[in-house]
Amino acid sequence: MKSSLSLFALIxxxxxxxxxxxxxxxxxxxxxxxxHFTEEEGKVVDPYPVRNRGVAERGRxxxxxxxxxxxxxxxxRDVQNGSDLERGWGERRTVARDYVFEQPPLxxxxxxxPDLANIGSAKWRNESTDPDDKRKPVKRDAAWQLLHxxxxxxxxxxxxxPPYRYLFQxxxxxxxxxxxxxxxxxxxxxxDGYEVxxxxxxKDLVGYLMSLDxxxxxxxxxxxxxxxxxx
Amino acid sequence: MDAVERAxxxxxTRGPVLFFLGNAVxxxxxxxxxxxxxxxxxxxxxxxxxxxxxxYGRLWPAYTNIITYGWASLAGMGVAIxxxxxxxxxxxxxxxxxxxxxxxxQIGLTFGIINILAGRTTxxxxxxxxxxxxxxxxxxxxxxxxxxxxxxxxxxESSAYIxxxxxLGAFVWxxxxxxxxxxxxxxxxxxxxxxxIIAAWASHSFLSVWVTAVGLAIxxxxxxxxxxxxxxxxxxxxxxxxxxxxxxxLTGAVRLSGGPVPAWLVTLSIxxxxxxxxQIVTVAVNLVATMHDRYHMVYHSPTLxxxxxxxxxxxxxxxxxxxASLRSVDRILHFTQFQNAQLHIVLYAFFSMVIFGAIYYILxxxxxxxxxxxxxITMHFYGSAYGGGTLISMLAFxxxxxxxxxxxxxxTFAQIVxxxxxxxxxASIGWVLIALGHLIFALHFLLMLLRIGQPGGQPTLxxxxxxxxx
Numbered sequence: 074m075k076s077s078l079s080l081f082a083l084i085x086x087x088x089x090x091x092x093x094x095x096x097x098x099x100x101x102x103x104x105x106x107x108x109h110f111t112e113e114e115g116k117v118v119d120p121y122p123v124r125n126r127g128v129a130e131r132g133r134x135x136x137x138x139x140x141x142x143x144x145x146x147x148x149x150r151d152v153q154n155g156s157d158l159e160r161g162w163g164e165r166r167t168v169a170r171d172y173v174f175e176q177p178p179l180x181x182x183x184x185x186x187p188d189l190a191n192i193g194s195a196k197w198r199n200e201s202t203d204p205d206d207k208r209k210p211v212k213r214d215a216a217w218q219l220l221h222x223x224x225x226x227x228x229x230x231x232x233x234x235p236p237y238r239y240l241f242q243x244x245x246x247x248x249x250x251x252x253x254x255x256x257x258x259x260x261x262x263x264x265d266g267y268e269v270x271x272x273x274x275x276k277d278l279v280g281y282l283m284s285l286d287x288x289x290x291x292x293x294x295x296x297x298x299x300x301x302x303x304x
Numbered sequence: 305m306d307a308v309e310r311a312x313x314x315x316x317t318r319g320p321v322l323f324f325l326g327n328a329v330x331x332x333x334x335x336x337x338x339x340x341x342x343x344x345x346x347x348x349x350x351x352x353x354x355x356x357x358x359x360y361g362r363l364w365p366a367y368t369n370i371i372t373y374g375w376a377s378l379a380g381m382g383v384a385i386x387x388x389x390x391x392x393x394x395x396x397x398x399x400x401x402x403x404x405x406x407x408x409x410q411i412g413l414t415f416g417i418i419n420i421l422a423g424r425t426t427x428x429x430x431x432x433x434x435x436x437x438x439x440x441x442x443x444x445x446x447x448x449x450x451x452x453x454x455x456x457x458x459x460x461e462s463s464a465y466i467x468x469x470x471x472l473g474a475f476v477w478x479x480x481x482x483x484x485x486x487x488x489x490x491x492x493x494x495x496x497x498x499x500x501i502i503a504a505w506a507s508h509s510f511l512s513v514w515v516t517a518v519g520l521a522i523x524x525x526x527x528x529x530x531x532x533x534x535x536x537x538x539x540x541x542x543x544x545x546x547x548x549x550x551x552x553x554l555t556g557a558v559r560l561s562g563g564p565v566p567a568w569l570v571t572l573s574i575x576x577x578x579x580x581x582x583q584i585v586t587v588a589v590n591l592v593a594t595m596h597d598r599y600h601m602v603y604h605s606p607t608l609x610x611x612x613x614x615x616x617x618x619x620x621x622x623x624x625x626x627x628a629s630l631r632s633v634d635r636i637l638h639f640t641q642f643q644n645a646q647l648h649i650v651l652y653a654f655f656s657m658v659i660f661g662a663i664y665y666i667l668x669x670x671x672x673x674x675x676x677x678x679x680x681i682t683m684h685f686y687g688s689a690y691g692g693g694t695l696i697s698m699l700a701f702x703x704x705x706x707x708x709x710x711x712x713x714x715x716t717f718a719q720i721v722x723x724x725x726x727x728x729x730x731a732s733i734g735w736v737l738i739a740l741g742h743l744i745f746a747l748h749f750l751l752m753l754l755r756i757g758q759p760g761g762q763p764t765l766x767x768x769x770x771x772x773x774x
Contacts, residue, residue, distance in 0.1 A: 150562040
C-alpha cells in the first residue's frame with residue numbers, strides 16, 4: 074500500500090467487482106423475466122403472474138405503508154431451507170418469476186408473523202374442509218381477515234400482532250346494521266346501537282391479501298408440498 | 305509531528321467535527337427512544353397501536369434509518385474528518401463546507417423520516433427514504449467525501465497509515481453504493497427481485513464495508529496511540545485490508561439466502577464471508593500483539609476501554625455472522641430476531657462503542673478542557689456494555705429458540721411466537737440500560753460543549769496511571 078495509486082486501484086477495482094457481481098449480472102440473468110403462459114391456437118392462455126389492478130393494487134399500497142413487511146415475509150423457501158412447505162405455506166417454493174410485476178417485491182426479511190405469500194390461496198383460506206383433519210382448520214376468508222385485523226388476539230390468543238383499529242370506524246347504527254359490520258363479541262363489541270365497519274383502506278388491504286396466491290405451476294419449479302393445512 | 309502542529313491541526317477541525325458529533329448525539333438520543341419503544345411493542349403489541357405514525361411498522365424503519373444515517377453516519381464522518389486531518393498532517397480549510405454537507409445530509413434524512421412515519425415509503429427494506437431525500441443526502445456526503453480526498457491529496461505524510469486505507473475505502477464506497485441503489489430503484493427496467501438483490505447488496509455492505517471500515521480505521525489509530533506502542537505488523541494489516549476490500553462488498557446476498565433469487569448469488573456471498581476470516585484473524589493478531597501485557601490499561605483509559613470492547617465485539621460479531629451465513633445454520637436463523645442481534649453487534653457493540661471511545665479522546669482536544677467526571681464515563685460504559693450485551697444476547701437467544709421451533713413442522717405458529725417471546729422483555733431491559741447510559745453520555749457531552757470540565761490539562765482517567773502515555 075506504499076503507492077496511493079495502487080491503493081485507489083485496489084479500492085475501485087474491488088467495488089466495481091462487487092457492483093458487477095451483485096447488480097449487473099443479476100439484472101442480465103433475471104431482469105428480463107416474462108410471465109409464463111401456454112399457447113393454444115395462437116392465443117395466450119393462462120398467463121401467470123398477472124399485474125395487480127384495482128383493489129389488489131390499492132391494498133398493496135396499504136400493506137407497504139403500514140410496514141407489514143417488517144413482520145411478514147412473502148417468500149416460500151424450499152424444503153432444504155426450512156419447514157415452509159411442510160407447514161403448508163405454499164404448494165411450491167417461490168421463484169423470481171412470481172414477482173416480475175411487483176414494484177418492489179415485498180419479500181420481507183423477518184417472520185414475527187407467518188409468511189403471507191399464499192394467504193389468498195384455497196389452502197390458506199381452508200374453505201374446503203377435510204373432515205378427517207384433526208386440526209379442524211378455521212375458514213380464513215375476507216371476513217376472518219377483517220376481524221383479525223381489528224383484534225388479532227380475539228382470534229388467536231397468543232398472537233403478537235398489533236390491532237389495526239385505525240383502519241376501522243366505530244359509528245352509530247342508522248336504520249339497519251351495515252352488512253359490513255364486524256361480528257364482535259365480549260369486550261371487543263361496541264356499545265349498543267354502535268357498529269364497527271372497515272374503512273376503504275382495510276377493505277383494500279384484505280382484498281390484496283385475498284389476491285395473494287403463488288401456487289400456479291411454473292416450469293422451473295417442481296411442486297413438493299405434502300398435503301397439510303396451513304398453520 | 306510535534307505537539308504544537310498536532311494541536312493546530314486539531315484546532316482546525318474544531319467547528320465541523322463538533323457540529324457533526326453534536327448532531328450525531330441528538331440523533332443517537334432519537335434512536336434510543338425509538339429503539340426502546342419498538343422493543344416494547346414486540347412484547348406489548350397494543351402499545352401505541354392506535355396512533356398510525358407510531359405503530360411498529362412505521363417506527364421500526366424510522367429507527368433503522370435514524371441509527372444508521374443519523375447516528376452512525378454523522379458520528380463516523382465527524383471522527384473520520386478529524387482522523388484524516390491528523391494522519392495526513394493537513395489542517396482543515398474552509399470547514400464551513402463540511403458543515404453545509406452535514407446540513408444537507410440532515411435535511412434529506414429528516415425529510416425521509418417524516419415520509420416513513422407518514423406511511424410514504426418505497427417499500428424496500430433499508431432504502432425506505434424517497435429519492436429526494438437520498439439526493440440531498442448524497443450532496444451532503446459528496447462535500448464531506450471530497451474534503452476527505454482533498455486532505456489525502458494535500459498530505460505531508462508520504463506513507464499512508466492503515467487507518468487511511470480504511471477511510472479512503474469508506475469515502476469511495478458510500479456514494480457509489482448509495483447512488484446506485486437509489487437510482488436503480490427508479491429505473492423501470494429494474495423489475496422484480498433484482499430490486500431486492502440490489503437492496504441487500506447496498507444495505508448489507510453499509511454494515512460490512514462502511515461501518516466496518518470507519519470503525520476499524522479509528523481502532524487502528526486509537527489503540528496503538530493509547531497503549532503507546534506502534535501497531536504490531538503493517539504487513540499483517542495489509543493482508544487483512546486487501547481481503548476486506550475485495551470480499552466485504554460481495555457478502556450482501558446472504559440476506560436473501562433461500563429466497564427467490566439465483567442460488568449462485570448466495571453461494572458467492574457465503575464464500576466471501578468465509579474468506580473474510582482472513583481479515584478477522586489479522587485484526588485479532590494485531591490487537592493481541594499490540595495490546596500485549598498492557599491490557600490493564602483498559603482500567604485506566606476510558607477511550608481504550610470503549611475501543612477495546614468495540615474491537616472484541618467486531619471479532620465476535622464477525623465470527624457469528626460467518627457461522628450464521630452457512631446454509632445449514634441459516635435455515636434455522638433466517639427470518640428470526642437473530643438477524644437483529646447481528647445488526648446490533650455490528651452497529652452498536654462494535655461501531656458505536658469505538659465511536660464513543662473516539663469521542664472521549666477527541667473532545668478534550670477540541671474544547672480545551674477535560675471530561676468533568678470519571679464516574680459519569682464509567683456509568684455510560686456500564687449502561688452501554690451491559691445494556692448492549694443484554695439486548696444482543698436476548699435477541700440472539702430468542703432467535704435461536706424460535707428458529708429451532710420453526711424448523712419443527714408440527715409446531716404451530718403460535719407456539720413459535722411463544723418460544724421467542726420469552727426473551728423479548730429482556731431485550732427491552734437491555735434498551736433501558738442503554739438509554740440510561742446514553743442520557744449520561746449526552747449530558748457529559750453537553751457539559752463539554754459548555755466548557756464545564758476539568759481545566760487541569762490532565763486526561764480524565766478511571767484510575768491514575770503511573771506513566772505518561774499520551
